[in-house]
Amino acid sequence: MLKLPPLNSLRAFEAVARLGSVSRAGDELCVTHSAVSHQLKVLEQWIGKPLFLRNARGITLTAEGQALGLTLTPCFTAIAERVDTLMTHVSKPTITVGCIPSIAARWLVPNLAQFSEMHPDIELNVQYARASQKLPLGDLDVLITLGRDEAAQVKNTAIFSRANKPVTSPAYLTRFGPIAGPADIARADLLHDEGKSGWEEWFRKAGAPAPFPLNGAVFQDFNLLATAVIAGHGVALCPTEVFREELKRGDLVILSDIATLVDQHYFIITRIPPAEPVVLFSDWFRALTAPAQ
The missing domain is CATH 3.40.190.10 (Periplasmic binding protein-like II)
Incomplete structure (x- = not known):
């Protein structure tokens, strides 16, 4: 088990050692001058040695204080940089969309930038799907295809007539x-x-x-x-x-209004219940493909 001083005291000490001022350290940490001074005393009591020399002009580091400051600043900097990296590169939710080529070429791929602008926090993985492909089989989150999927655990939403x-x-x-x-x-x-x-x-x-x-x-x-x-x-x-x-x-x-396949449709198919990114994608694609009023 690591034997560490109170972390608030270490944080206050590092700021004072780096900035050379109790007041400036308080401003950085958003606490009062007296709160910083209190944390410095706590740390000195815990270590059992003075870390500062106090005089009328302020405080200066003792040799022990200088050594501790030189150790702490790189450590706090490394922690801050690592946390920032982790926060910046938090993995985005990814959904895999399978789409038959006719719809992918005409509707999905040309408009992908619009979805990315609306939902920059969602990653899309787009694949061609075969007309015979089914959603419950494989790792697709969304399937855009012709014909319904009669599986009990999926939702079929009509998007285009096949007429x-x-x-x-x-x-x-x-x-x-x-x-x-x-x-x-x-x-x-x-x-x-x-x-x-x-x-x-x-x-x-x-x-x-x-x-x-x-x-x-x-x-x-x-x-x-x-x-x-x-x-x-x-x-x-x-x-x-x-x-x-x-x-x-x-x-x-x-050339003629006579049509075949008038009772058939293309569908966007999702699992029940759908994840939130899937709902956002499905709603966007349905709005995109809805006939103009």
Whole structure:
């Protein structure tokens, strides 16, 4: 067990030894002159030796006082610096967000700076998520994906409709000509997401015969499909809610109000009960993606 003098007395002594004045030490420690003098007497009594020589002009350190002061100041400085480092580098709460590429590229990543400005004390770890991924499996705190997670311990909050409508770019219309309905779409260059069943369903919904065989390139990644349709390569079925900004800018135009997947949604999924940083992130993302009123 360490045998230490009263710490308040050591603190008062170190300040007086460093500053050379009882009054200045009192100002630094926010205590009175008499309180500092009392602590000095306590320390001298504890040690059993005088540490100061008192005279009309003030006090001066004895040899023992000088030695103790030279020991204490570096120690107090080291303690102060270490505590400051610990306080400065307190680890921030971190949340891991898994997000499917289509939403990550259009909504999450472009707006991350806004969340960081609003909540600088929260660290985000962002990962791509597969459409089949589930929140209870793995180490995600938040999952942004298509479809609900039916697990009992999670909360599903709808953010976008998955309603798919035919879209294309103005550049493609300039090259191909006007598209006024299903018959014109059937003649167009069709772009497919992973397979051709999406367009087959759309033509059934439209009550129009689908071209046979269905033409056009198949893209195994939705972001590649999006790049292709914006670049003017043809007509694609896209969730118009997800492409809200592209439609607003005029990068894409909707060719028909006939839609598939109208009863399906994208969701932000969190555990129950969610941690406070997860609530803050979820509330921010829902506000970000809410349709303008």
